[in-house]
Amino acid sequence: MPSRRALLSAIGTAASVGTAGCVGRIRRELVGYTPIEDPCDNPTGTWPTAGGDPGRTGRADTAPPAPDAAAVDLLAAARDDGQQQHASTLPVVADGTAYIPVTGGLVAVDLDAPMNGPIWDRDLDNGITAVPVLACGAVFAPGMxxxxxLDRASGERYWRADAVSHHRNDATAAALDDTIYVAGFSPAAVDIRTGTVQWLEGAGGTLALDDDGVYTTRSDSQISGIFAYDLNGEERWRISGEFVGSASVLNGMVWVADYRGTASAIDARTGEVYWSRSLSGVSKVDSGLAVAGDEVFVPAGTGTTSVALDATTGEIRWAVDTGIVTGRPVVGDDWVAFGRTNDGVSVYDRSTGEERTTWSRAEHHLGTIDGVVPVKEGFVIREGSSSGLSLLR
Known part of the structure; x- marks a missing residue:
């Protein structure tokens, strides 16, 4: 059987092709087309996609900020016609640079010198609707x-592809090997180097990946559930339900929470549900979960309580009163952080749930907290009420 790369390359020479089965429409944009030739080594100090990795585990290998950390406005020197730009989503980070979606485009900002202004600023005519993806020396911007x-160093464009992200959800794109997957009305697989697109039949407002499959969630008036596909787009299984946030995938298991606050563990290959647990104080988890080791961390969503569960059994290990948490948790070696929408960012002991440190909104002059990205000895915080972006370090 040919590889996905070979398949995509072979079909990419046609402008538009209709086929039967899982492939619906295939097209490659040729205007301004430049292939990507950079190596695909992982950059250092990286948070390359929403949730930190294609499985959306929320796992960080960095340390949290110091208790006396200060907040700096990352976009203070990023201006458009004299007006400060605002973050439309969380950024991605590599080698000390944050790649930040702003109104109408993308900017690259040095985390060590944000007041010097952007390294580069690129207008994109279709805007950015989701967290970008870093891979192969490039940054990929999902748009409407x-x-x-785009080239990571310069912001120059390589190519544009007809992979459409209509859903304003952070976790709509992720890269695996030589392919980037994009959720939209249907999932799309795009060759990283050439921009060749294979449109797949299916459902997907969010997606997560492992080495063996693509896992999407969707909840609207037409179809709702979690759906699993192999890497060629063939559906394996589906489970109905009001799933809005993305799944988290690790070691052959999928964890997901529904709109009512029920968390479930599912066999990634077969779709067998190992356990489901209704969690008091958890509601409308739009952002998704985090998972590390044998623990799953469920944010409160629009509820009041964030919870740590045994990943294998679903038993509650601890629960804390966080208030509303609309962003995905971030998990370190022995800590877990929640962006508490109305209160601040808090770090808890991963084993016990004991609160270690809180950086309050009032003290650091933050807006409502929409999400957190870990960076070296710090956090980048998106402020939902103001669309601001602050570095806490």
């Missing part, structure tokens, strides 16, 4: 009409 591939 196209997926744009």
């Amino acid at each position: 009409n196209q997926l744009a591939a």
Whole structure:
């Protein structure tokens, strides 16, 4: 059987092709097309996609900020026609640089010198609707009409592809090997180097990946559930339900929470549900979960309580009163952080749930907290009420 790369390359020479089965429409944009030739080694100090990795585990290998950390406005020197730009989503980070979606485009900012202004600033005519993806020396920007591939160092465009992200959810794109997957009305698989697109039949407002499959969630008036596909787009299984946030995938298991606050563990290969647990104080988890080792961390969503569960059994290990948490948790070696929407960012002991440190909104002059990205000895915080972006370090 040919590889996904070979398949995509072979079909990419046609402008538009209709086929039967899982492939619906295939097209490659040729205007301004430049292939990506950089090596695909992982950059250092990286948070390359929403949730930190294609499985959306929320796992960080960095340390949290010091208790006396200060907050700096990352976009204070990023201006457009004299007006400060605002973050439309969380950024991605590599080698000390944050790649930040702003109104109408993307900017690259040095985390050590944000007041010097952007390293580069690129206008994108279709905007960015989701967290970008870093891979192969490029940054990929999911938009309402196209997926744009830009050079990480300069912001120059490689190619644009007809992979459409209509859903304003952070976790709509992720890369695996030589392919980037984009959720939209249907999932799309795009060759990283050439921009060749294979449209797949299916459902997907969010997606997560492992080495063996693509896991999407969707909840709207037409279809709702969690769906599993192999890497060629063939559906394996589906489970109905009001799933909005993305799944988390690790070691052959899928964890997901529904709109009512029920968390479930599912066999990634077969779709067998190992356990489901209704969690008091958890509601409308739009952001998704985090998982590390044998623990699953469920944010409160629009509820009041965030919970740590045994990943294997679903038993509650601890629960804390966080208030509303609309962003995905971030998990370190022995800590877990929640962006508490109305209160601040708090770090808890991963084993016991004991609170270690809180950086309050009032003290650090933050807006409502929409999400957190870990960086070296710090956090980048998106402020939902103001669309601001602060570095806490």
